[in-house]
Amino acid sequence: xxxxxxxxxxxxxxSVRYSGEGGSIAAAxxxxxxxxxxxxxxxxxxxxxxxxxxxLLVVSELVTNAGRYAPGPYELELSYSGGAVEVTVRDxxxxxxxxxxxxxxxxxxxxxxxxxxxxxxxxxxxxxxGKRVTARLDVDVDGARDTK
Numbered sequence: 001x002x003x004x005x006x007x008x009x010x011x012x013x014x015s016v017r018y019s020g021e022g023g024s025i026a027a028a029x030x031x032x033x034x035x036x037x038x039x040x041x042x043x044x045x046x047x048x049x050x051x052x053x054x055x056l057l058v059v060s061e062l063v064t065n066a067g068r069y070a071p072g073p074y075e076l077e078l079s080y081s082g083g084a085v086e087v088t089v090r091d092x093x094x095x096x097x098x099x100x101x102x103x104x105x106x107x108x109x110x111x112x113x114x115x116x117x118x119x120x121x122x123x124x125x126x127x128x129x130g131k132r133v134t135a136r137l138d139v140d141v142d143g144a145r146d147t148k
Contacts, residue, residue, distance in 0.1 A: 012042065012080040020066070020073050028063040028076050029056050032087070035078045039085075039139075051139040054118045058087050058135050061111040066091040070130060083140035084120060092130040 014035040018024040032055055040046045047055075059076065066074040070091035077088040097112045116122055119135040 012039065013078070014038075015075060015077040017073055017075045018063075020071075024067055024074075025060055025063050028059050031076060032056055032059040032078055036085070036139075039080050045140075047139045051137065055085055055087065055137055055139065058115050058118055058137060061115050062087060062089040062133055062135065065089075065097060065111060065133070066093075069093050069095065080139075084136050084138050086134055086136050088132060088134040090127065090130060090132045094126050094131055096124045096126065096131060097133060 014031060016028070016031045018027065033052070036047050036052050036055060059078075063074070063076060066089050070093035072092045074089060074091035077086075077090075079086045079088075098109070099112050099116070100106065100109045102113060112122075115135050119137050121136040122134070124131060124133045
């Protein structure tokens with residue numbers, strides 16, 4: 001049983017609410033892949049495969065955090081503008097993501113480290129009813145990815 005609660009699709013924006021039940025991570029990745037396919041069709045220019053994989057990894061990390069640390073449903077929003085995809089996850093926990101110093105010996109806790117490394121910008125803020133985490137990734141062929 002798929003746990004998608006609602007889906008909104010506009011030309012350069014997709015928003016999906018998930019119940020937080022099992023299967024949400026795979027469903028979120030599928031939604032992101034569909035969004036990127038549609039983006040390629042709308043722009044008549046492909047999103048490079050490497051960038052697709054990076055967007056899917058960021059979606060996985062942010063949705064995993066929402067499912068692990070926030071009770072109840074969460075929302076994934078994907079949008080495109082200015083050569084970049086924004087991945088936004090809203091959930092019910094007001095606790096902002098924890099970031100650790102890089103430590104290859106540490107088991108776990110590397111999700112936000114990965115997201116920070118792949119993205120031009122990552123923001124997290126408390127909002128009414130929880131928090132919103134937004135990651136912005138350059139996806140255009142000409143767009144130089146900012147490596148931190």
